[in-house]
Amino acid sequence: MRADTAYHGEMGERFAAQATDSAYNAHTDRPAMLRLAGDVSGLRVVDLGCGAGHYAVELLERGAARVVGVDGSESMLRAAERRLGDRAVLRRHDLEEPLTFLEDQSFDLAVMALVYHHIDAREQLLAEIRRVLRPGGTLLVSTTHPTGDWNYFGGSYFSDERVELPFDGRFALSYWRMTLERFLGELLGARFVLEELAEPRATEKARLADPRRYEKTHTSPSFLAVRLRRP
């Protein structure tokens, strides 16, 4: 795995600490994705790129029957373990590789929050998600907003390239900048059916915690989140 896409060592620790209460993760992406998830009680969930386990905890607290968290970063998984104890199964795995350790049709819900744009082998990953979801199961994906990326990186909106976003002063996050057409095209091309698309804005909680970022998410898009069904 390339060190610049996976949140190893200190970079993972910094992200894990910030994700608990950050305007973007805790108060923009997560509430939108959890709303898209709806009622998760009794569901078997796989959390791909589970990071520090923030989603896994929420899903378990909302009644999910079982959560398997998968991530490539040892420091993220350590943070997830601290947060979850033995309430979830955690597995270190590079999402560029097939999910051979997961059985066919063994999940009702797959969550992939802010991970998809880091991956090169996206077609393979989507085929694997389709394999492990039961027919009628749900896939939730969030990613960086194409217009937000265009605003930030400039150049052509239609650029299809890896970019590097500075993170926490000393690190850079490497990910694929994609058009809306590419993002949705890949998901629909993998034979998922789009049920809902959201352009999340920070919740009221963030207005007090971080007014500047709250304002920013309400004037310029940061993320896209979609709910898809596996037919």
Ligand SMILES: C[S@@+](CC[C@H](N)C(=O)[O-])C[C@H]1O[C@@H](n2cnc3c(N)ncnc32)[C@H](O)[C@@H]1O
């Ligand atoms: C922005 S964080 C999101 C974490 C979590 N989903 C959340 O929203 O709090 C991206 C996560 O994807 C993981 N990741 C990125 N590339 C990966 C890869 N190739 N294999 C496994 N995990 C990867 C990182 O380690 C990191 O935990």
